[in-house]
Amino acid sequence: MGLESPFIPYLATLKTATQLTPDIKLLSVELEDPDIRASFDYKPGQFALLSAFGEGEAPFGIVSLPLLRDGLEFAVRRIGTVTRALHELEPGDTLGVRGPFGNYFPLEDYGGKNIIIIGGGIGMAPLRPVINRILERRDNYEELLIINGARTPQDLVFQPEFPTWMEAPRTRLELTVDKGDEHWEGRVALVPDVVKELAPSPDSAIAIICGPPIMIRFTLAGLRNLGFKDNQIVTTLEAKMKCGLGKCARCNIGEKYVCQDGPVFTLEQISQFLEQP
Amino acid sequence: MDMDLIQQIRDKARNLLEKGTVEGVIGYERAGDGLTSRPLFAYDPSATERLIFDETCAHNLVKYLLDKKGKKMAVVVKPCDSRAINLLLNEKQIERDKVFIIGVGCPGMVETNWNHKSETLQAKCRSCQLSKPLVYDFLAGREVERQAEEETYSDITETEAESVATRREFWLEQFGRCIRCYACRQVCPGCYCPVCFAERLEPLWVGIRIAPEENDLWHTIRAFHLAGRCIGCNECERVCPVDIPLSLLNRKLEKDVKELFAFEAGLDPEEQPPFATFKKEEMLEFGG
């Protein structure tokens, strides 16, 4: 008989589920098989398919770092049938994991550069391991600017980590919301406007952005105005993915298969796609 | 081919485009097989020379008006298709002043497949009583004297006479062939829900399996959603790649709606469809 079917997920146990925002949970997941757990290696930007048995599978960026062997973390926004089922799981319940899939942010190549991280809403999820990896190897990089936006203060995703991020050396965390509330004393502005206001320099810089399509569109325009070249802007694409194996052709955009060729692309690469995502 | 009729369609279409009365004309042109026909969208007056009309022009072009909402379009409409205009007017899906209807007198359509044209009149045409479209702005050709057979629903009554178990077996065999290409839905002028129940995930109605039990649900509800709305163009059956006899479903409902509610879809754009109204003193035998 042949090898195990690549469609069969690894079984995993939900260790903890933490409500990060009203519709986003951080799921901490442990693979059941110790050998697989030990060999499951991944890099910031890669994703996995989570199975809620009875509903199906959906893709999520892995938001933890591989060295933290105590589990895989996923930030899951309740948005459809699979994410609803994942939200309903309780610690101890079984789920499935397939992956890791796709490419990753080439952080080694960004050594010695200023890094600007721009994330909106759940778009912060794939950026979280990037931030934590940079902080873990802080000396390898120059200035780190994080611009994190959300609709309202309670929609800001990784709030428990904000103190760590703020206190890290040569690191600046700028929060912004579209609409404040009675407790919010911070910025009320759209992410592209904050980028314009802070005007980070393109010199020896890399901008990594992720967020809703409308935010990305205006942020890109803003970065270009500041003099960022397309090869200095990196993003991770959202696409319909089903199999994760480059077979089902659902994530096919132009000549690319996002699940295999992506999801991480520079703007320069994307602009060369025949079909624009 | 009635060249006189075709010339009238072409002249009218050209005239409408040249004057800017409409943005486009939806009509028929010769298909690639040189024998049958296919829909043509003419935006340029020169394209109107490709317009034709003959006994192979079965497509119900009214469906395409749903893709062109907001644009003023002219459309070539056979008598049977005009019922779809009335249906969509009744359901407020199209605006009368946005549509210029080029009605055609119709000799009846024959059974066709790509590169094949038979002499046999389509079943729906054999019992068609309409000598001209029910609604039009311009009539090309003449009213056609019809010597139609009466619609007796004999195939339906034959099916009704079978036992319940036999019918179940029959339909599961028919639905078992379905590959869920949804051509029946895509071609239907009455199917325009923004999200079809078959694609809805929450709640999930039709399961992912392309299998008799799921296909059965699909076909039952597809037909029932068209109860009192199906205008009998029979395009669904014509396009079905695996020849499921969908008219046996649609016409069963048509027959029952006629008997129960004295209603036929698409005859009058103002008349309340059967499920939008009721009479207090009807069907009193129903229930306790």
Add this chain to the structure above:
Amino acid sequence: MSVEYQPKVIGFLCNWCSYAGADMAGTSRMGYPQNIRIIRVPCSGRVDPLFVVKCFQRGADGVLVSGCHPGDCHYTEGNYHTRRRFTLLREFLDYLGIAKERLRVEWVSASEGRRFAELLSDFTAELARLGPRSKI
């Protein structure tokens, strides 16, 4: 060894009359067959034919749709629509091979607990007589 056939029934009961009627049947210990699973709906007019077809598809032997008597609808006219819709659906399902006896539409008021119990017994007996449905 023969296990007595227990038909599975799904009941869609309107909140205002029939559900209260069923409740009354229960609280007054009238005793009715336990084969029914009740789904409370705001009005019998809420029952989409799709719900009924889905029940049959997933193995129900019978479906009961029950609302207020015509004229008594809490929303004035919901049950008149129910009457039209299900008159047609029963015919249609029968035509597709699901015997019309398997779909019942009944009017049961809040005070008709006994009637609810009786009609359910009657329905269950009829379904038992019809026997299990052939596969799908």
Add this chain to the structure above:
Amino acid sequence: MNLFASKDDLIRWLDSLLQEYIVIAPVRVQEQTMFQPISKVEEVIFDFDNTTLSPKGWFLPPTETLFSVQRDDGQVELVPTLVEHDAVIFGLHPCDAKGIALMDGPFLQEPGDTLYRERRSRTALVGLACRQVQPECFCTSMGSAPDDPSNVDILLTEVEDGYIVQAVTEKGKALLPKGLAEYKGKMHPPPKLQAVPTKEVISAMRELFDDPYWEQLADRCLHCNICAYVCPTCYCFDMRDYTDKGKVERVRSWESCQSPGFSLTAGGYDPRTTKGERLRQRFYHKFLYFPEQFQDVACVGCGRCVRDCPVNIDIREVISNLQQVTEAKSGS
């Protein structure tokens, strides 16, 4: 060396194959011709135009269970579907055989699709050369031919009093009955087909992406899935769980780029929203993306989509229209 089998030989052979294998062959179902597992040789039809659906469904079924989820006392076990039988597909035309060879590209590339690979390795293909071609056929323009033996294990060619038998692969040789005589008669030239331009257009596909042609063509498209489902090379699929009475299975089913929601994400984002963009995807996948990945166009010229499209979107006409657009562009 070509062998010869009389019709009786062939029937006896098929009969013996039925003892050991699942035999999938063209049969009549109502008005359709379908490839289906047969229970007796009499069901098989030997003289047929291309079947309603291609034989791809044996390898990528319209619906299949990838694994089932079994729960026992809180413990979850995933039980994979296994391929349990050896099979023979009998009577497939060379275009359909090429379709299967093309599907090997995506399904056998690592990580291989286990079910597909198992079925593929446990199935022998017995081809039947086309003595007649239909007006919708254009296999010779797509790198195949009515007598092309390259993608089958055995190729049969009908002659006056029986069949020429070519054992193409070792697998084919092993399958043949002993004692067939050598064929010494003459070979018949295959029927001729009209040529459709392909190569020139494919090289120009990149320049045509934003051409208004696609929206114009899509005007009449109904966006049904007929073309994709009758196609021997369309292989897109969907995956979801199917539950019934407590039983949970992960199922995959055919899906098509023409469907609403094909590329719509749960978040509501869809890179293809217009009719033209959706229809364009079909042709670009066949004539640009697939060739870039697997070095061949994803069309075998079987003509099924030509035959079955309700609004006569004819892939050959699309190709020649694109050629005209290219020429007009380079001319201006």
